[in-house]
Amino acid sequence: MLELRNVFDNDGMHLEARRLYARLLLEHGRAQEAYGQYLRLVEQYPDLVDVRRQLAELAVDAGNWEEARRHGEAAIALDPEHPAHRALKALLDYQAARQAGDDVTAGEAAERARALLDDHPDLDVALRVLVDWHGSGPEPARALPHLERLLALHPDSLGLQMARVQMLFTLDRQDELGQQLHAMHAQFPENPEVVAMVIRWHLLRDDMAGAEAFLRMRAGADDADPERHLEVVELLRRSGGPAAAQAELERLAAANEATDRARIYALRAAQLRFDAGQRHPAMEAVADVVAHAQEDDLANEARISLARMYSAEGDVPAAQALVDDVLASDETNVEGLILRAAWQIRADAFGPAITDLRLALDQAPRRTDILRLLAEAQKMLGNIELAEQRLAQAVEISNSAPREALAYARFQIERGAHEAAMRVLTEALRTSGDLQVATLLAQTLLVTGDTVAAGDLLERLAQSGQPEAEKLARAMQAELLLRENRVDESLALVAAEAAQAEDGQGAAELSTEVQLLRILMSAGRFEQASDKLAQMREAFPEATFLRLLEANLKAIEGKNEEAVTIYRALLEDAPDEVIPVQRLHALLTELGRRDEAAETLAATLERHPEARSLRVLHALDLEHDGQAEAAIEIYQALYAEEPGDIVIANNLASMLSTHSDEAADLERAYMIAQRLNGSQVPAYLDTLGWVQLRKGEVDSAVLNLQAAARGLPRVASIAFNLALAYAEAGRTAEARAELARGFELAGDDQAVPQFARAQALRDELGG
Template sequence: MMVRTGILSGARMFAAVLAALVLLTACDSAEERAEEHFQSGMAFVEAGDIDRALIEFRNVFKLNGNHKEARLTYARIERERGNIPASFGQFLRLIEQDPDNLEGRRALAEMALETGNWEELERHGAAAAELAPDDLEIQALNNSLAYSQSIKSGNIAASRLVVQKSRDLIQADPGLMNARRTLIDYLVRSRDWDDALDEIDAALALDPNTSGLYAVRLSILQELNRPSDVEAQLLQMTQLFPGDEGVKQLLMQHYIDHEDLDAAERFLRKEAATASEDFMPVQRLTVFLDQYRGSAVAISELDKVIAQGGPSTERMRAMRAVLKFRAGDTDTAITEMRALLKDAERSITTREIEVEFARLLFQAGKPDEARALVEAMLVEDPTQVDALKFKAAWLIEEDQTGDAIVLLRNALGQAPRDPQLMTLMAQAHERNGDRALMGEMLALAVEISLNAAPESLRYAQYLITEGNQTVAERVLIDALRLSPQNRELLAALGELYLQTQDWPRLDSVIRTISSLDDSNAVAMANQLKSKMLSAQERTGDLTEFLTQLADDPEFEVSAELALVRSELAQGEVKSALDRLDELLEASPDSLPLRFVKAHTMNIDGNPDEAETLYRAILGDHPDAVAVWAALRELKVEQGDMDAAQSVLDDALAKLPKDLNLLMMQASEYERTGQLDNAIDVYEKLYAIDSRALVVANNLASLLTTHRTDDESLERAYALARRLKNTRVAAYQDTYGWVAYRLGNYEDALRYLKSAADALPQEPLVFYHLAKTYVALERIDDALVAYQTALDVSGSAESPTKLTTELKSEIERLSAEPEVSQ
């Protein structure tokens, strides 16, 4: 027995040793192969073949995730390519392996500063300072953080100390760009334009490729009203950054703002004439001609280019088809595109034209053909950036945000400085409920676009919804320095000042808009002034202002209607009717005047006459949604719900895809308990416009309160993800209830408690809160929430399904032997 046991033990020991040796050999082999891939990657780096180098480094990580040299090199390359998100992620993995890696900490702090991620800057800046307390660059990074904190807190004394520290750092090392940026920002905020220009010029002398400083310099020159210097700098930037389309767009906008279309055309023609194989200059010229000289002139220009032949002829033919499409000749455009692509050689150019064709097909109501074309392209070339954008956009609309983010990351690897990609990534993060990441992407889009108006507007709107009006104001002002006559930017800034009740600045914006040579702008200014006077409760001044406008033929009707609304708000119904009758004598067929009169007649206690006028208007204007809605509301006020539904049915028969009418239909189904029908209508609404938060919220709410199947729950979660971190109480209730249904009770409690505090009269919210307390075994709290729900749910004389369940749950929990504390 002993011998036999010994033999068996020896055999087992031999097998174990052999297995260990095999495993060790495998480990050695994996590490050796990882090192081979690393060396191969470094060879590609030396040869300038970065794409193949990155592939080799990714192979390293598959075999050895702890290879620090590969990780560090990969992170450096991505940062140099401008792919900040990818670089940041790689440096994060590096410091997870090696927390004391100074280069990693410094790089993370620098990128956090670049993207405005103050939390990460504080984390990595502090760690870097511990590793190298005497490092001036790290001191400058932490000084930038201190400056930001002093600005946010409004601590002027602290700001001055920080700025002095910046001056000291610059004195010690003139090359510290972060210290210079802090000083420049302070000077700009102080409106010390001359000193700011001197500091910017000193910084650019050290690093002439710092594009962000050029944007600040441009804004200062705009403030100083030096248009010739602005033009000179923009022309200089076109030489320094020849591949930056944003700079050329800024130059064009400068010429347009100063009504110098001839100068713009001369610049574009010069560019087009000197271009050999690059089609972009011709495209810019064509777009300009189309917008400012007319589509016929633009198409004629393309005809000349196409007749000359050349390597870009196919692109020009595609562009001509696009112009015809925009001019309304849809069939000809699509026919020409099909002919151009038929039997075309498979190439980069062909795929770019196919993307353009896909856009036309999508706009022409052929989405399936457009998608099929894009999918086929991506099979052939998975790196085609415009195709990736196209597909990512529809994936976002379909709530497939994970897949969209993967595609966009791929695209960013090819084009890391594309503002449109940043914007799409922001939209994907928004749908995913990652609002912090959304903000980072929007901020990057603003930076990369050099404060372009569309990107700045989007970021400012995000900041306002986050309650950060101070930064939103700065973003809008920075954009306006480059585009001082942009109506959308001015209107957004005006609305922000209206919201914050900053009357002097709002008055300044109104005067700026009024000075624009544009009737639409003047109307916008008048509207803002009316809102300001109303918000200030300056009734007399408002009436006087509207009366003055009513005497201006250009604004007569709109001003008179505003006066009518003002009179109605003050209860002067007879005066309003008299004014409307006078106006209708001059313009008896005016839709706005007739509509407001019908509304006023109803207020005056004449609903039958109002209904007659509403129906007469609809006879002339069956597509007037507001009139249908007003007529339906009149019937609701009369308590005739059958007639109200009949009005809505008639309206939907005329306008079956109108969002407002469909929302009314869904609400009516909810009111009458036809919840499956309500869900169907909300699904239809969501298919029409998946960006509407209220539709996503209502649909998710119904799916989780009315249905219990897993498929509905998954659908509700996909819809509700974007409501994460919301401050809207109704949305908090929806997200919290979805979280409860998924078993995330702590997360559910946070949202539902907040919703209950904000909606004290909504029994369903307290019911959801009570269910969550039960799941968390907080029975006392659950009883309180159930009782509150019962108290606010209405009379027990006509019990509903909810009140019956509330009473049952209260009795059940009260009867338990021990109540949790």
């Protein structure tokens, strides 16, 4: 190969040298590099029919159908009667038909492939057609002989081995499946996916001993590479809990006494102890590893672990000092860069955070946690498209894993882009079956009113065989019926579930009873709901939350004083409960009894000064009462604690830009509001537009405020903001019209935000 590269230095167009070089790369399993060499050949010599065929077959292997079609059609045009090209034509026709859902045409292409095999039994592409055709049909076992023939032709093909695994799984040939997986491990011992499949096979058979024996075999002697021994530890943790893992780590540490291997195990053991609540002994053990580790990498790993522990204990300065030490000795340390970036994001230092995360991504380009943090930083800066790209990249790298799909979907839902969220959730559910994904998808479908897709999801969940998924399906079906105003059918469905609840399953029975009550309340059947609630309180006297439901019901019925009485009684019995305070505060505020609401809130806040939900209510009260500085102070503290809370970010940016003329405050409001770019939520667009107007970005402000006014046409403050933007843009007639609409909505309520500014503008415009 070295000699061939020398040929290229002298003659880059040498046909036979490049053909041989590509073939050697292919024989060494370097298919991607071989593809590049073959591609260069056809660029230089477009009519090389064998190279076109090779490129098409490599593209088929890679699943790149666009390239497979491009080179396959070129090969067919050059020599249409060649058996391999007729097989390629059958494959391309078959793939197009399958994609179009045309089983008749697909079957015809499969028949052509079968006929070719009569005379050419080793025709690779024709075999692939029949493997897929039979494998996806009613008799998948018919695909197996063709797959076996392909494996005989390509014994080193991991893809074909995986296909055989899937086939044996489909046919439920468990013993053969186990043999296949262990043979694959012998052939591909370093492939993590194969290792994971072997373990999963043992676990699905409840063969924990077999899984442990397999991993111990891989791990070797006690003084061998710790990485594989840690796989055994993780299995023991999953099967026997932290104590079993701890015992194995201590055994391995003793077997490797006074070495860095022992310290690696001591570090993992300390992390387990920390998670179990033995925090100070764990931190002392990690500090000991830092002090005595011989290898810098291990010392830095221990520093990172200790930094996380300090951070969890609330001592962020100590944690940051440790991370600074790590990055001083290794400026590309991935974990150190991630930790520092996370702190920078919390401190609104988004530029430095992005720099650190990009450097970390250079070292670990497939780390989805880095991509998620990058997305968060870009979102905070208002780079919504970049944030979306990073989250989409994480979804792609993880093959739509639940965590990444949920992060992407929540990002889209937050912006009001429900269609994008549903697409990624649907794919994630298809590949993982994860219940969290299913739940969010169900909620999103119901919110958007897509009853057809919701029905499809419901059927899939109902047939999954998972009890929790079936429970979600029943709840979803009841909700669908209720939304279609089929109240009695919805009630009957939930009642049937309640009737089937077995003895001793009180929690499950109560859950279905609560769902029945919710349906009655949603349907406005208050008398039936009241009767149902009385029955529930008698059947479940210990369920104190039923009193909360009773108060809610009274409030919905308009029996406000009775609701207030129940809420107050709940607070007397359980003064530390937050939810009754929230409900009582909301009801009293709605009734115009704001002083009582404030007193109730203040009393609970005195006992729970850190309760986030109550502090938000307090800030809103202060905002309503015109105490802007006090409200801003609370929002600042809430934002510092959770910079990712978009509601708090919106409120803080709005308050700063509305109630302050300080350049620093306006700059901060502008920075915070950038994350609202691209949102479809009218309230967020209102804040973004107003901040842009204060910063002189008039055209952008008008567009965002117009969208906000269309989304919330009955909010006077948004009308006032839009009028101010029109005036700034020189659109006087529109400003007058919007002002008139705003004052009509506001009436005489001068507490409406921007009322004074709107009055001043009206005087200025003479309207």
